[in-house]
Amino acid sequence: MASAGFLLLTLAVLNSAWSSQGYGFVEIHCKTQNIGQYEQESRLDCVIHYSKEVEDPEIVTVIWKKEGVEELLKYNHGELTSLPGYSFAEPSWNNKNVNVSLLIHKTAVKDEGVYTCYVFTNSGFNKNQTRLSVTAKYRVPTIQPQPQDIDLNTDGSLTCKSTGYPKGRLSWFDKDNKPWLDQPEVKVLKTKNGLFILSSTLKIQGGSAFSQYTCKVFNARGDEEAEKSFTVQNKSSAEGHGQGAEGTKGSKDSNMILDTMIVASVLVVGSLIVGLLL
Incomplete structure (x- = not known):
């Protein structure tokens, strides 16, 4: 942390000195607000803009920091270090690439907050801020x-x-x-x-x-x-319907038995009459 602070202070002093000589022609344009989805990738867009007077610009140092957190990513004279889950958004980034956007691989609620991007080039130093808001869609209740x-x-x-x-x-x-x-x-x-x-x-x-x-x-x-x-x-209503259904079925069975008995009686009586006649 102390070394990072010393580095930033040195860059600021150098930038002030270079600006007084008319060589501070570097600007960083960042998207002000970014919305990240929980457990998805989030991109914080920042791009370097050089003035027309700058010839053959080259990036010396890039630092991404979040308020209250140590450095997330640092490129310094060809050496790149970062915390797990953070990287340049450009997979093949190099010190000529003006796109210094930060990629968060698996966004968490703790990633919400204000980020600062510091850039030091052979033509000057600048910094800018951007904010990330995190959302997680509510599950079906x-x-x-x-x-x-x-x-x-x-x-x-x-x-x-x-x-x-x-x-x-x-x-x-x-x-x-x-x-x-x-x-x-x-x-x-x-x-x-x-x-x-x-x-x-x-x-x-x-x-x-x-x-x-x-x-x-x-x-x-x-x-x-x-x-x-x-x-x-x-x-209670369901049970009542069940009893009603059962009552209807019993009634049908009784009617069938009664019809059978009537038919049998008719057959017996008819047989007796036919016998007497004979």
Whole structure:
């Protein structure tokens, strides 16, 4: 860290001296805002621009730093060093390549923040900053009933959970897709990798007129990202239908037996009459 600070101080002093002589003709243009997807590659774009007076420019040193973090990448007089997961965006980068963009191979929440790119060339020194924001799309919610065999005639609850970043919100909707009037509190838990787990528990009273409930998750911008529905069963009604079905089947069986008995009786009586006549 001390050597890096000394190097930057030296570059700044040299640049000041060279600028006073009219040789500081280097600018770094960086994209101000960058959005990276969680666990995907993120690119921080920075390109060197030389003035027309510069002939045969050559890059001597490039340093990428993040606020509060040691050097992520450093190229110094032909020697390139970097932390795991960071590299130049240009695979075949060399000291003539003006594209000094930084590539983050597997973006994490901790990568969010402000980055500074320092460049020292044979024509002068300059630096610029860029910011990275990280997003993780919220997963399809899960709904856990309590008790497990909840039905319309008993009290219970439904707990909805979803994970993503940055902090979003959960909302409940009825079977007609209308927002629940009394939205329950949304609890937020931060995981070790920086993602947020959103949790919301909806209380259900026995005898409720609603049988279907939908939980929707919205991102930090307020856009809906996913939803999950849950249907509470009406056990007493299902059992009643079962008994009714069984009753219908018994009735059919009884009718069949009765018809058989009637036919048999007719046959017996007919046989007796025919015998008497003979």
